[in-house]
Amino acid sequence: MIERAHDPERLEPAPQTPPADGARPAGGAAQLDGLVVAIAHGYSEVWSAGETYLCVVRGKLLKRRPPPDARRQPTATYGRGGPVSGRTSPRERPRQAPVEPEPASDMTPTKVAAGDHVRFRPLGGGQGVIEEILPRRTVLSRARSEAGTEHVMVANLDHAVLVFAVRDPQPHFGMLDRYLALCEHARVEVTICLNKMDLGQPDEVTEAAALYERLGYTVIHTSATTGAGLDALRQRLAGRVSLLTGPSGVGKSSLINAILPGVELRTSEISEATGKGRHTTTGVRLLPLPGGGWLADSAGIRELALWNVPADHLARAFVELRPYLDQCEYEDCEHGEGEEGCALRRALAEGAIAPERFASFERLLAEARERERPAWEQ
Ligand code: GDP
Ligand code: ZN
Numbered sequence: 520m521i522e523r524a525h526d527p528e529r530l531e532p533a534p535q536t537p538p539a540d541g542a543r544p545a546g547g548a549a550q551l552d553g554l555v556v557a558i559a560h561g562y563s564e565v566w567s568a569g570e571t572y573l574c575v576v577r578g579k580l581l582k583r584r585p586p587p588d589a590r591r592q593p594t595a596t597y598g599r600g601g602p603v604s605g606r607t608s609p610r611e612r613p614r615q616a617p618v619e620p621e622p623a624s625d626m627t628p629t630k631v632a633a634g635d636h637v638r639f640r641p642l643g644g645g646q647g648v649i650e651e652i653l654p655r656r657t658v659l660s661r662a663r664s665e666a667g668t669e670h671v672m673v674a675n676l677d678h679a680v681l682v683f684a685v686r687d688p689q690p691h692f693g694m695l696d697r698y699l700a701l702c703e704h705a706r707v708e709v710t711i712c713l714n715k716m717d718l719g720q721p722d723e724v725t726e727a728a729a730l731y732e733r734l735g736y737t738v739i740h741t742s743a744t745t746g747a748g749l750d751a752l753r754q755r756l757a758g759r760v761s762l763l764t765g766p767s768g769v770g771k772s773s774l775i776n777a778i779l780p781g782v783e784l785r786t787s788e789i790s791e792a793t794g795k796g797r798h799t800t801t802g803v804r805l806l807p808l809p810g811g812g813w814l815a816d817s818a819g820i821r822e823l824a825l826w827n828v829p830a831d832h833l834a835r836a837f838v839e840l841r842p843y844l845d846q847c848e849y850e851d852c853e854h855g856e857g858e859e860g861c862a863l864r865r866a867l868a869e870g871a872i873a874p875e876r877f878a879s880f881e882r883l884l885a886e887a888r889e890r891e892r893p894a895w896e897q
Contacts (some may be wrong), residue, residue, distance in 0.1 A: 548640055548641045548642070548643075549640075550638045550639065550640050550650060551567045551568075551638070551639055551640075551641060551647075552567060552636065552637070552638055553565035553566055553567035553572065553574075553636070553637050553638075553639055554566045554567070554634070554635075554636060554637075554805070554813075555631055555632065555633055555634060555635040555636075555637055555674075556571070556633065556804060556805040556813070557633055557802065557803070557804040557805065558631065558632065558633055558802070558803075559802065561575070562574065562575060563575075563576065563631050563635075563637070563649060565637060565639055565647060565649065566805075566807075567639075570645075571645070572639065572641055572645055572646060572647040573645060573646050573647070574637075574639050574646065574647040574648060574649045575648055575649070576630075576631055576648075576649045577648050577649060577650050628652040628654075628655060628671070628674070629652070630671070631649060631652055632658075632671040632672070632673060632674045632803075633672075633673050633674070633802075633803040633804065633805060633815070634655075634673040634674035634675040634676060634760060634803070634805065634815070635652050635653070635655070635674045635675065636652075636653040636675065637649045637650075637651060637652050637653065638650050638651040638653070655674045655675055656675050656677075656706075657674070657675055657676050657677070657705055657706050657707050658671045658673075658674050658675075658676075658705065659671070659672050659673045659674075659676050659705050659707065659762070660672060672803055673760075673762065673803045673805075673815050675760060676705070676707050676760055676761070676762055676815065677707065677708060677759035677760045677761065678707060678708045678709070678710065678755070678756070678759050678760070678761040678762070679698070679702050679707050679708070679709055679710075679761065679762045679763075679764060680709075680710045680712050680752070680755065680756070680761060680762070680763045680764070680765075681695060681698045681699070681702070681709060681710070681711050681712065681764060681765055682712045682714055682763060682764065682765030682769050682770065682771050682774065683695060683711070683712070683713055683714070683765055683766070683769050684713070684714050684715040684718075684768070684769040684770060685713050685714070685715050685716055685718060685719070685720040685721065685724050685740075686715065686718050686719070686720075686721060686724070687715060687718060687768075688766065688767075688768050688769065690713070690724060690727070691766065692727050692875065692879075693878075693879050693882065694766060695711065695731075696837075696876060696879035696880075696883070697879070697883060698764065698765075699736070699836075699837075700828050700833060700836035700837060700879075700883060701827075701828060701836070703835070703836040703837070703838065704828045704832055704835075704836045707762075709736055709737070710736075710737045710738075710739060710752075710755045711728075711731055711736050711737065711738045711739070712738075712739050712740075712741055712752060712763075712765075712774070713728060713738065713739070713740045713741070714740075714741045714742065714743060714769055714770040714773075714774060715742060715743075715744070715769070715770060716740040716741060716742045716747060716748065717742040717744050717745050717747065720740075730873055730875075730876075734838055734839055734876075735838060737755070739751045739752060739755065741770075741774065743770045743773035743774045743776075743777050744773070746777065749774075749777055749778065752774065752778065753778060753808075753810060756778070756808055756810075756812055756814065757808070757810050757811060757812050758810075758811045758812045759812050759813075760805065760812065760813045760814075760815065761812065761813070761814055761815065762814075762815040763775060763814065763815075763816075775814065775816065778808070778814070779806055779808070779809070779814065782806055782816075803815050803816070804816050827886075827887060827890065828883065828887065829887060829891065830884055830887035830888050830891055833880065833883055833884050833887055834854065834863065834880065834884075837876065837879075837880050839871075839872055839873075839876065840863055840866075840872065840880065843862040843863050843865075843866050844862075844863075846862035847860060847861050847862045847863065848860025848861070848862075854884070863877075
């Protein structure tokens with residue numbers, strides 16, 4: 520059992536880096552900043568300046584940092600060689616700017632998740648104690664139980680690559696819209712990756728790709744088989760924390776293997792075999808990318824289909840609906856067919872919104888409402 524290295528009463532603000540003169544604060548080694556790359560059996564694997572430390576979380580995290588806005592301090596993001604850049608807070612990111620984040624308790628964490636930035640105190644022997652979890656920029660979580668508590672799968676994700684095949688299997692754009700809504704809701708930037716381009720792209724896929732580009736999404740074409748487009752994919756991944764996700768059979772494992780040769784993916788066979796059981800597979804692992812940045816690998820989040828966006832957040836999660844949101848005549852407009860004064864419906868009728876996207880919105884909205892109906896009504 521690892522002893523606590525430090526008296527919690529004496530926790531002081533940590534220096535960003537160990538003191539240059541070698542002075543050590545009372546209580547042991549200087550605190551370090553690190554990135555949690557995996558969690559297993561109650562231990563956190565923390566990466567810091569090229570070393571990995573097996574850490575426990577100090578029994579009680581006493582200090583809670585005020586939310587990032589109050590501090591206006593950029594958060595470091597990690598590449599392979601250490602923090603690579605100061606990042607602006609999500610509010611300052613241009614594309615998702617119109618949406619104010621909900622005050623989410625997950626942003627001021629008390630429980631450590633993969634992707635968390637932490638302050639920890641090394642204990643020697645490659646071990647350490649996490650003393651502070653820094654505020655999160657983003658969280659990707661799923662509802663865990665009937666109790667409705669969120670389980671954070673990965674924190675501080677910058678980017679998700681949504682992989683579909685141009686054919687075999689035929690792309691399901693309704694599912695892409697679901698993924699897009701989830702990522703918008705989580706404020707995670709998106710790249711749409713159309714793989715298997717060597718098989719030839721059907722016209723309807725070309726048209727759909729053009730639609731998503733018009734909406735402002737980056738669409739890339741790849742072939743894990745020929746290697747075409749992999750440089751574009753690498754560029755999209757460089758220097759940030761990304762997740763590669765999409766339906767089964769589209770070539771996710773093949774792409775990851777092409778980008779990270781030699782990496783043993785702890786993947787598919789098991790989750791694929793258990794089918795619906797896949798969401799019970801735990802354990803996100805951040806894999807370092809050769810050019811800097813991290814790729815979140817987990818059979819459990821390879822497919823996002825199990826995540827949901829609450830009904831009252833859905834319209835915001837469709838980028839093209841945002842401009843109309845405050846314009847419905849009634850504040851409690853449900854945007855349903857025949858709804859009086861609905862700005863969304865008007866925009867649809869005027870051709871400003873693609874009907875297939877609106878259909879996706881309605882489908883997800885109906886689903887969310889059904890899910891959120893109180894038990895006594897069902
Ligand atoms: P995953 O389920 O998304 O991880 O997909 P896999 O990587 O297991 O790939 C599914 C199948 O598609 C395998 O038979 C791959 O060999 C094949 N595949 C993957 N990428 C490509 C590609 O770019 N072109 C072609 N033609 N086949 C591919
Ligand atoms: Zn409306």
